[in-house]
Amino acid sequence: MSKKSFFIGQFRLLWRFLGFFQPPGMRLLHAMVAALAITQYLTGLGAHAGSAYKGVLSALCTDWHIIAGLSLFALVQALAFSSLQHRGLRVLFPYLWGDIARLKEDLAATLRGKLVPPKPGGLAACVQGLGLGALLLAVYSGLAWFVAWLFDLPVRRPLIELHKTLVPLVGLYALGHGGMALTHFVIWQRKMNNAASRT
Numbered sequence: 001m002s003k004k005s006f007f008i009g010q011f012r013l014l015w016r017f018l019g020f021f022q023p024p025g026m027r028l029l030h031a032m033v034a035a036l037a038i039t040q041y042l043t044g045l046g047a048h049a050g051s052a053y054k055g056v057l058s059a060l061c062t063d064w065h066i067i068a069g070l071s072l073f074a075l076v077q078a079l080a081f082s083s084l085q086h087r088g089l090r091v092l093f094p095y096l097w098g099d100i101a102r103l104k105e106d107l108a109a110t111l112r113g114k115l116v117p118p119k120p121g122g123l124a125a126c127v128q129g130l131g132l133g134a135l136l137l138a139v140y141s142g143l144a145w146f147v148a149w150l151f152d153l154p155v156r157r158p159l160i161e162l163h164k165t166l167v168p169l170v171g172l173y174a175l176g177h178g179g180m181a182l183t184h185f186v187i188w189q190r191k192m193n194n195a196a197s198r199t
Contacts, residue, residue, distance in 0.1 A: 092129030131173035
């Protein structure tokens, strides 16, 4: 099997696996937000590259960062609306209502080395809620900086610093959320392969 066939097969399996948790439209929106967020991180690094790389690369990265950032802003609003409609505020942020029983159970099981399945109000849902909050803060601070930069407002410097401070939260979320999702995907795939080999 070629590498290309392997990756296409894995992508199809991942799409199928995510279908247990999200309808097709939300899966597509989720994938677009993830791809644009990664691109934003990379172009942000390029826009602030060292003096040896300044000039054309920095300008291109800055332009792309702004254009893609505006697109990401719109997509994150759609993702937040879709997530809240699909899951509900209380599922993603149960602790705001003092409901932490399931979260405590999931944390205790995780600390014992057990992989817990996603459940309403559980660890995965809370991580998703926090990540959504981090994404919203990052895109709103980015938009605020863009408006301040466009109109040469004196608050542009503190706003860009705030944006740079918030962006790593999205990175931590991506590692936690993506890592948990991929771990669940690998385990599901192994179970599916084991079941197929027994028949």
